[in-house]
Amino acid sequence: MLQTIRDRLTGPIVWVIIALISVPFAIWGIQSFQTGDNDPVVATVGSTSVLGLHFGGVDITQGQFRNEYEQYYRRLQTLQGENFRADSIDPVATRDLVLKEMIARIVLDQYTRKAGYRLDDAALREFLETIPQFQDKGRFSAQRYREMLTQNAMTPESFEAMQRDRLPKEQLREVVLDSAFVSAQESRQAWQLAHQQRSYSYVALPSAKYVGAVNVSDAQIKQEYEQNQSSYQAPERIKLAYLELDLSEFAPAAAPSAEILKAIYEAQKGSAFSTPEERRASHILISFGADKSASKAKAQALYDKLQQGADFAETARQNSDDPGSKSKGGDLGWIKRGTLTPKFEAALFDLKPGQISEPVETEFGWHLIKLTEFKPAKTAAFEDADVQKQLLEIYRQKDAAQRFTDESQQLEQLSFENPNSLDAAAKALNLTPKTTDWFTRSGGGGITANPAVITAAFSREITQDDENSKPIPIDPTHLVVVRKAEYEAPHTLALAEVSDKIRDELKLQAAKAKAAADADALVAAVAGGQSLEAAAKAQNLAVVTPTPAKRDNKDGDKVLLDALFKMPHPANDKPSVGKVVLSTGDIAVLALQSVSDDGAAPAPGTPDFKRDSTQLRDAQAGAELQAFVTAMEKEISVKRKAEPIADKAESTP
Amino acid sequence: MTTHFDDEAQLEQLQRWWKENWQPLASGLALGLAAIFGWQAWTRHQDMQAGAASHLFEDLRRAVDAGKFDEAVPMAARLQQDFAGTPYAVDGQLKMAQAAFDDGKLDDASARLQWAEQNAKDDAMRSLVKLRLARVLWQQAKPDDALQLLNNAEPAYAPLVAELRGDILLAKGDRNGARDAYADALKTLAADSPARDGLQYKFDDLAVATVKS
Numbered sequence: 014m015l016q017t018i019r020d021r022l023t024g025p026i027v028w029v030i031i032a033l034i035s036v037p038f039a040i041w042g043i044q045s046f047q048t049g050d051n052d053p054v055v056a057t058v059g060s061t062s063v064l065g066l067h068f069g070g071v072d073i074t075q076g077q078f079r080n081e082y083e084q085y086y087r088r089l090q091t092l093q094g095e096n097f098r099a100d101s102i103d104p105v106a107t108r109d110l111v112l113k114e115m116i117a118r119i120v121l122d123q124y125t126r127k128a129g130y131r132l133d134d135a136a137l138r139e140f141l142e143t144i145p146q147f148q149d150k151g152r153f154s155a156q157r158y159r160e161m162l163t164q165n166a167m168t169p170e171s172f173e174a175m176q177r178d179r180l181p182k183e184q185l186r187e188v189v190l191d192s193a194f195v196s197a198q199e200s201r202q203a204w205q206l207a208h209q210q211r212s213y214s215y216v217a218l219p220s221a222k223y224v225g226a227v228n229v230s231d232a233q234i235k236q237e238y239e240q241n242q243s244s245y246q247a248p249e250r251i252k253l254a255y256l257e258l259d260l261s262e263f264a265p266a267a268a269p270s271a272e273i274l275k276a277i278y279e280a281q282k283g284s285a286f287s288t289p290e291e292r293r294a295s296h297i298l299i300s301f302g303a304d305k306s307a308s309k310a311k312a313q314a315l316y317d318k319l320q321q322g323a324d325f326a327e328t329a330r331q332n333s334d335d336p337g338s339k340s341k342g343g344d345l346g347w348i349k350r351g352t353l354t355p356k357f358e359a360a361l362f363d364l365k366p367g368q369i370s371e372p373v374e375t376e377f378g379w380h381l382i383k384l385t386e387f388k389p390a391k392t393a394a395f396e397d398a399d400v401q402k403q404l405l406e407i408y409r410q411k412d413a414a415q416r417f418t419d420e421s422q423q424l425e426q427l428s429f430e431n432p433n434s435l436d437a438a439a440k441a442l443n444l445t446p447k448t449t450d451w452f453t454r455s456g457g458g459g460i461t462a463n464p465a466v467i468t469a470a471f472s473r474e475i476t477q478d479d480e481n482s483k484p485i486p487i488d489p490t491h492l493v494v495v496r497k498a499e500y501e502a503p504h505t506l507a508l509a510e511v512s513d514k515i516r517d518e519l520k521l522q523a524a525k526a527k528a529a530a531d532a533d534a535l536v537a538a539v540a541g542g543q544s545l546e547a548a549a550k551a552q553n554l555a556v557v558t559p560t561p562a563k564r565d566n567k568d569g570d571k572v573l574l575d576a577l578f579k580m581p582h583p584a585n586d587k588p589s590v591g592k593v594v595l596s597t598g599d600i601a602v603l604a605l606q607s608v609s610d611d612g613a614a615p616a617p618g619t620p621d622f623k624r625d626s627t628q629l630r631d632a633q634a635g636a637e638l639q640a641f642v643t644a645m646e647k648e649i650s651v652k653r654k655a656e657p658i659a660d661k662a663e664s665t666p
Numbered sequence: 667m668t669t670h671f672d673d674e675a676q677l678e679q680l681q682r683w684w685k686e687n688w689q690p691l692a693s694g695l696a697l698g699l700a701a702i703f704g705w706q707a708w709t710r711h712q713d714m715q716a717g718a719a720s721h722l723f724e725d726l727r728r729a730v731d732a733g734k735f736d737e738a739v740p741m742a743a744r745l746q747q748d749f750a751g752t753p754y755a756v757d758g759q760l761k762m763a764q765a766a767f768d769d770g771k772l773d774d775a776s777a778r779l780q781w782a783e784q785n786a787k788d789d790a791m792r793s794l795v796k797l798r799l800a801r802v803l804w805q806q807a808k809p810d811d812a813l814q815l816l817n818n819a820e821p822a823y824a825p826l827v828a829e830l831r832g833d834i835l836l837a838k839g840d841r842n843g844a845r846d847a848y849a850d851a852l853k854t855l856a857a858d859s860p861a862r863d864g865l866q867y868k869f870d871d872l873a874v875a876t877v878k879s
Contacts, residue, residue, distance in 0.1 A: 031697070136721050
């Protein structure tokens with residue numbers, strides 16, 4: 014085989030083959046060889062087909078898709094803030110949306126290039142010159158341009174390449190948007206429709222009026238009950254017996270002997286009953302400045318002057334480089350150990366009252382420190398009344414905490430060892446068993462509002478096995494052990510329990526049916542030529558005639574207004590008539606007397622009309638662009654190759 | 667197994683083959699290189715043409731928006747003559763047509779859009795031009811020509827085409843036809859489109875009684 018090829022590789026055939034091999038390189042470019050990594054391709058957008066081979070498509074990989082998806086997800090989270098709920102996102106639809114957006118972006122990109130939209134250097138320069146951020150005193154400044162780009166980690170080359178890519182797409186959008194138009198006739202029609210007025214009357218047929226006239230027999234109730242038993246279910250419910258251990262309700266322990274209090278005092282003297290040493294300091298700061306040794310010399314000179322009796326506060330005011338303390342004569346206030354930079358602190362706590370330190374070096378510069386006042390460490394005496402009170406309090410807290418721990422353990426053990434009763438634990442711990450009210454899985458008041466209690470209450474151990482629960486913490490110093498007092502499994506409610514409810518429902522249904530029948534009769538009468546007033550009077554109903562309505566009326570029933578503007582125009586001087594279910598659930602009969610465009614006489618000169626015309630034109634332009642972009646996708650081939658996966662973002666809570 | 671003798675023979679064969687064929691090989695390589703550079707020169711030329719046309723188009727647009735329609739006329743003509751290979755020739759006509767239409771020069775607008783329709787490079791653009799041309803024809807009191815033009819529209823333009831068809835039919839007095847067209851438009855229009863309310867008003871205003879007693 015190879016030999017055959019070699020034999021034929023002579024003469025003109027050779028260079029034909031080599032020429033053929035060269036061509037794809039020119040079109041394709043070397044980048045096509047670089048996609049050797051393991052990121053699978055989700056979709057390929059755009060390609061040129063040459064002799065059945067595809068060149069120049071852009072791949073969207075799983076990795077790129079995942080990034081985009083996560084960005085979208087985070088945007089959504091930020092946008093919705095606290096209202097964000099992960100389970101409200103439909104993963105399939107969202108994946109599709111994100112991928113579609115990515116594809117649309119590339120399609121626009123490819124179409125723009127393929128159609129031949131370009132930007133020349135002069136146009137790029139003109140664009141750069143209009144950007145205010147690149148201007149200095151209203152004119153483009155090359156220096157400012159470079160500065161701004163450097164600040165944003167870009168070079169002129171990369172920025173210009175970006176704009177060369179972006180601006181033709183902008184231009185294409187603008188071409189479509191900017192050249193759209195609508196006729197004056199359309200503007201007028203839209204204005205008239207938006208400002209149309211409709212005169213109407215209506216008769217409400219409230220169900221409440223009909224309820225009194227309806228009778229529902231017991232047989233009907235029974236039939237409804239039997240046919241729809243699934244709607245008359247009572248959920249399972251339970252009453253709990255429980256023992257409660259609550260530290261806040263423990264009786265305070267009796268006062269202990271003085272020895273015990275003394276022991277506590279000794280243990281806590283260092284922390285609870287003493288105040289550490291505090292020193293009040295002033296300082297003069299000399300910053301290092303440009304020349305560190307010169308600053309040291311200056312500090313030394315000031316020190317010498319102070320030694321000769323110069324006023325420290327005055328010297329600080331004139332020479333200190335610390336803006337915070339300078340005006341206060343260098344005063345830094347009271348200082349405890351551990352709050353200032355260590356070298357400063359070491360020097361300060363070495364001084365005697367009134368003494369001034371030699372220059373001390375810290376990272377801020379040279380300090381001259383003066384100890385102005387001094388409070389030695391102090392420890393309150395055991396006999397002090399306040400101390401006695403605090404000691405008793407500490408003792409009682411410790412005692413109660415200990416008892417709580419002990420009793421918790423006892424409670425747990427006893428209720429576990431006697432799983433079928435609370436009595437043993439109650440007796441041993443001197444607790445009174447309490448009982449809750451009935452509650453369902455949606456919980457009740459008191460301890461039954463606690464989710465852990467609810468979960469335990471409806472667990473198998475409690476409802477079926479009749480055992481005690483483990484101790485359930487309500488909070489760290491409050492716990493309960495519960496068991497079943499009474500339990501009711503879910504069941505169908507007895508007819509007697511629900512017959513009143515069913516009666517009311519059936520009555521309302523019948524009332525609505527009657528109202529609807531009356532409404533139909535009214536509609537028929539008016540359609541037959543009777544006036545709504547006469548027809549309503551015959552049924553003893555009142556007609557309401559509000560002021561003529563516009564579409565944007567804020568008052569009145571929205572449902573009624575919507576129905577009104579969907580009614581046919583009145584014809585042959587007869588009102589058009591229809592019925593509508595109002596938002597209250599009541600039925601109403603609606604008669605449209607007349608439609609008027611007079612109140613909306615086109616006023617082409619007015620600002621409102623102009624604004625609406627512009628809006629109409631803009632909406633048309635937007636819709637045209639959208640159609641254009643959609644149609645574009647037909648010009649650029651899109652091949653979906655794999656299902657996009659976004660597992661990472663979806664599992665983010 | 668290859669023997670020393672075989673290798674030698676092969677080498678000799680190769681040398682002979684090279685002597686006989688180096689010329690076609692070299693010319694093939696030269697041809698390939700020429701193709702590469704030729705292609706690059708061609709794309710560069712295309713880019714320059716497009717860039718110049720782009721610039722001219724922007725000048726045209728600025729002139730039109732500044733109300734200097736007469737200044738823009740020769741620019742549009744130059745785009746048509748010298749840059750017919752770029753999209754800007756059609757784009758220039760679109761912009762000119764809009765200005766002419768808004769100025770009441772319907773014949774001018776119509777002529778420009780007709781040229782654009784014939785010279786549009788793809789269906790996406792051609793359908794857009796047709797939609798606009800139909801609107802002009804309607805205003806020129808040629809509703810039937812307009813309706814004719816709206817037949818067989820690209821699916822992407824369906825809601826826009828259907829709405830315009832409704833408008834034209836309504837103006838002709840065909841209320842039923844108009845209502846059907848508006849219904850089509852509502853069916854194909856995106857649910858969140860800002861054009862939806864206005865379209866719904868048009869449709870609702872043509873309501874007919876469903877049941878007559």
